[in-house]
Amino acid sequence: METAAVARNSVQIGQTFMNNQIESVLDQVFEPYLKHGADDYIGESVSQIEHMSQCAELARRQGYDDEVILAAFFHDLGHICAKYDKTDNMGGYGRISHEKVGADFLRARGFSEKIAILVEKHVETKRYLCARNSAYYNNLSPASKQTLIFQGGPMPATEAEAFESDPLHYLYIEVRTWDELAKQKNQPVPDLDIYRSMARKHLQQQYGIS
Ligand code: FE
Numbered sequence: 177m178e179t180a181a182v183a184r185n186s187v188q189i190g191q192t193f194m195n196n197q198i199e200s201v202l203d204q205v206f207e208p209y210l211k212h213g214a215d216d217y218i219g220e221s222v223s224q225i226e227h228m229s230q231c232a233e234l235a236r237r238q239g240y241d242d243e244v245i246l247a248a249f250f251h252d253l254g255h256i257c258a259k260y261d262k263t264d265n266m267g268g269y270g271r272i273s274h275e276k277v278g279a280d281f282l283r284a285r286g287f288s289e290k291i292a293i294l295v296e297k298h299v300e301t302k303r304y305l306c307a308r309n310s311a312y313y314n315n316l317s318p319a320s321k322q323t324l325i326f327q328g329g330p331m332p333a334t335e336a337e338a339f340e341s342d343p344l345h346y347l348y349i350e351v352r353t354w355d356e357l358a359k360q361k362n363q364p365v366p367d368l369d370i371y372r373s374m375a376r377k378h379l380q381q382q383y384g385i386s
Contacts, residue, residue, distance in 0.1 A: 230358035247294035254278030
């Protein structure tokens with residue numbers, strides 16, 4: 177075989193391998209939704225899958241890119257991973273540090289740092305908003321007020337100032353706002369393949385094979 181053909185062949189083999197790796201990652205991040213997504217959303221009136229897809233839809237409607245939409249979709253992935261491990265469940269309201277569990281789960285599988293950090297910050301942002309805006313605290317659902325206690329309560333002023341100096345903080349607040357809104361009953365759930373395709377495209381870019 178000519179040298180150019182050998183090179184083409186090995187590129188093709190490499191891409192097939194990477195695509196198989198990506199499908200395996202997609203199975204891992206979507207399997208928990210398929211297995212547990214219809215479970216109750218820890219004290220709220222909608223299921224996990226309704227909550228995640230409504231959150232992603234709010235991001236999409238505001239014209240955000242795929243990374244932000246995927247972060248909105250995966251923001252509570254850590255709660256679903258916790259179904260495999262019943263410890264630290266905040267008195268039945270989900271897993272302590274679910275935001276970190278979810279973010280690390282995504283990082284370890286090659287999702288971008290922007291997606292991971294948006295997932296990771298969604299609890300800290302609740303603590304920030306509770307410190308800065310008493311109306312925000314008053315409007316939290318009873319379950320969300322309950323988990324705030326386990327999450328460390330409202331942020332002290334110095335921590336809130338540091339939060340505001342993070343250039344992505346406006347996006348953290350967006351994700352948190354969608355999180356609070358994405359609890360509407362009786363909304364149709366979209367086909368999860370929409371998000372699987374979006375995540376595949378993202379991972380192909382991350383793995384450099386797009
Ligand atoms: Fe949530």
